[in-house]
Amino acid sequence: MRLLGAVLAGGESRRFGSDKALALLDGKPLIEHAIAALATQTEAVIVVGREGGIPDRPGPGLGPLGGINAAIHEAAARGFDAVLTCGCDVPALPRGLAELLAGGGYVAEMPVIGLWPATLGDHLDRWLADDNDRSVRGWANAAGLRRMMLGAPVANLNTPDDLAAFTRGPAG
Template sequence: MSVLGAIFAGGEARRFGSDKASAEILGVKLLDRVAARLRAQSDAVIVVGREWPGLCCAPDIPRPGMGPLGALAGALAFAREAGFDRVLTSGCDLPDLPLDLIEQLAPGPAVAEGQPLLGLWPSDMGGLLKDYLESGGDLAMRSWIAQAGVRRVMLSASPSNINTPEELAAFLADDRMGD
């Protein structure tokens, strides 16, 4: 089965105070670090919600401003059109996402407990999600997860989530950083 890695990067990063996707860890931009970790477990990687050098991009669907669910709908539509069976998703702010994430979440649909942007989705769920969004469904990821019957999986290790400059500084000081 073919897997598309998709990075959600359309948020405003208000808590971070600047473009967190471009923040650097050992000279590597945060989004590029996430892309490398997704690339290790997928056939291709895209970014959703913005342009990024070196990666194909997909728009949020049905329109920008719908948060992670719009990004997920965009990723699922891209995957289906490109012939991918599944989509492995992450936010751009999870620099140490597990390199065995796909195995932990399989078979899907499934999300990581406490990190619902880390997910494994069959690409054929895109139409259902698009209909949900167009009908005015709740834009909270947890609402969609509950309605769609998505499994929640406790990962073997909790990945870091970088939302503030302080969290980035703590990550840089952590011994796990190179993992």
């Protein structure tokens, strides 16, 4: 199976207070950590929703679904079977995540992390065109995708405090 990786980076970073994609972790922007995490499990990686990447589809303001939709369509256009997504604030992913989500599914605790078959673009276009629930979970459930629980939590650095705690590690 050919997998495209996509970092969803179109959010407003309201909880972070500044562009969290550019916040530094170990001397590198968070977005670079997310790209590297996806690169270990996919053939290529794109950035969605920010300058230099591909735009949300059909446009901005739809939350993560706009980014996922753009990524699904990009995967289909480039001949990939599916796209594995994560947010720009996810510095690491579990090993074997793509295999765990094979066939299509999302992480229950963090639904922006998901494996979306490239055949779902038209379904998501229709979903977004109608007055449907804009949550990733709502669409994924309507599309019949599996909700997966992970054994260990995935770091999601939404605030400067989250970043500081992650940097300190469990010992504090």
